[in-house]
Amino acid sequence: MLFDRRKFLQASAGAAAASVLGFRADDEAFAKAPFATTQVPAYYRFKVGTLEVTAVTDGIISLPLSLFPAAGKTEALAVLAKAHRPENAPTAVNTYVINTGDKLILVDTGYGNMAGPDAGLLLDNLKAAGFDPAQVDAVVITHLHPDHVGGLLDQQGKPVFANAALLVGDKEYAFWTDEGITSRAPTDAQKFFKIAQAAVKPYEKRLQLYKDSEEIAPGIVAAAAPGHTPGHNTLRLSSGKDTFLIWGDIVHVAALQFAKPEWAIAFDSDQAQAIETRKKLFDQLSADGTLIAGMHLDFPGLGYVTREAQGFSYQRAVWSPKI
Numbered sequence: 516m517l518f519d520r521r522k523f524l525q526a527s528a529g530a531a532a533a534s535v536l537g538f539r540a541d542d543e544a545f546a547k548a549p550f551a552t553t554q555v556p557a558y559y560r561f562k563v564g565t566l567e568v569t570a571v572t573d574g575i576i577s578l579p580l581s582l583f584p585a586a587g588k589t590e591a592l593a594v595l596a597k598a599h600r601p602e603n604a605p606t607a608v609n610t611y612v613i614n615t616g617d618k619l620i621l622v623d624t625g626y627g628n629m630a631g632p633d634a635g636l637l638l639d640n641l642k643a644a645g646f647d648p649a650q651v652d653a654v655v656i657t658h659l660h661p662d663h664v665g666g667l668l669d670q671q672g673k674p675v676f677a678n679a680a681l682l683v684g685d686k687e688y689a690f691w692t693d694e695g696i697t698s699r700a701p702t703d704a705q706k707f708f709k710i711a712q713a714a715v716k717p718y719e720k721r722l723q724l725y726k727d728s729e730e731i732a733p734g735i736v737a738a739a740a741p742g743h744t745p746g747h748n749t750l751r752l753s754s755g756k757d758t759f760l761i762w763g764d765i766v767h768v769a770a771l772q773f774a775k776p777e778w779a780i781a782f783d784s785d786q787a788q789a790i791e792t793r794k795k796l797f798d799q800l801s802a803d804g805t806l807i808a809g810m811h812l813d814f815p816g817l818g819y820v821t822r823e824a825q826g827f828s829y830q831r832a833v834w835s836p837k838i
C-alpha cells in the first residue's frame with residue numbers, strides 16, 4: 516500500500532507528535548532501493564530518410580586547455596566558465612551505426628582497450644543497443660587516431676568485428692602506414708603511427724581504401740576534410756529529403772571551438788588547414804542548416820551550427836522518443 520501523506524498528516528494532526536516511530540508504521544512506503552552505482556547504457560536512434568542511425572557512445576575523455584595552444588588562458592577559461600565546463604573539458608567519444616536495411620555500417624570504434632576508466636565502452640553499449648559485433652558488415656574510419664580505431668581490436672589484438680570490411684580513406688591510410696613518414700615523425704608522435712598500423716593490420720585482407728567524394732554505400736558519400744589528419748574524412752548521408760553529416764573531428768571541445776574556430780587542438784597534423792576546414796564547414800552548415808554529428812560533441816553528438824555576431828554556436832538537436 517502506498518503511503519498517503521495527506522491522510523497521514525490528517526490522522527496525526529491531533530497527535531502530540533508525528534514521531535519517527537509513527538512513520539515506521541507505513542515503512543513499506545519507504546522501501547529502500549539500492550543505489551544503482553553504474554551508468555545506464557547510452558545509445559540513441561533516429562532516421563535519416565530510410566536509413567536508421569544509432570549513436571553509440573564509447574564514453575568520455577578529458578581534453579585539458581593546454582591542448583589548445585592558440586587559446587589565451589584567461590579568455591579560454593572565461594569561455595569554458597560561461598559554458599559551465601571545467602578546465603579539463605570532458606569530451607564525448609561517439610560512434611554511429613548506420614543500418615541501410617541491407618548493411619550494418621559502424622563509423623569509428625572509440626578507444627577500445629587504450630581507454631581510461633571512462634571510455635572503451637563501445638562493445639557494452641553496442642550490445643545494449645541490440646547489435647552483435649559479428650553483424651557489422653563494414654567499419655568506416657573517419658581517421659586513424661587511437662580514439663577512432665582503438666575499438667577495432669580486442670585485448671589479444673584480434674579483430675572485434677569478425678565479418679566486417681574495414682574502410683579507410685586512401686590518403687589517411689597512405690600517411691599513417693608510410694614507413695618514411697613514420698620514421699621521421701617526432702618521438703612523441705611515433706606511438707600514433709604504431710597504433711594506427713597495429714589497428715588496421717589484422718583487417719588487411721578486408722581493407723578497402725575509399726577516395727574523396729566516393730559513395731561508399733548507397734546514399735553515403737565520403738568528403739575530405741583535411742587538417743586534423745591529412746586524410747580526415749566526413750561522411751554525408753542522403754536519403755529521401757534528409758541529409759546528415761557525420762563530421763568526425765571537426766570540433767574537439769564544443770565550448771571552445773564554436774566560439775573560436777581558430778583555436779586548433781595540438782593533435783591536428785596541420786593546424787592552419789584544420790582551422791580552414793572548420794571555418795569552411797561552419798560557414799556552409801550554418802547557412803544550409805544540415806544536421807550534423809560529431810565524434811566529440813556531447814552524446815549523442817547531434818545538432819546544428821549557428822552563426823553568431825562573433826564566431827559560431829552549437830545547438831543540440833531535440834531528443835525524440837520516436838525514431
Ligand SMILES: [Zn+2]
Pocket residue numbers: 660662663764810811
Ligand atoms: Zn578524435
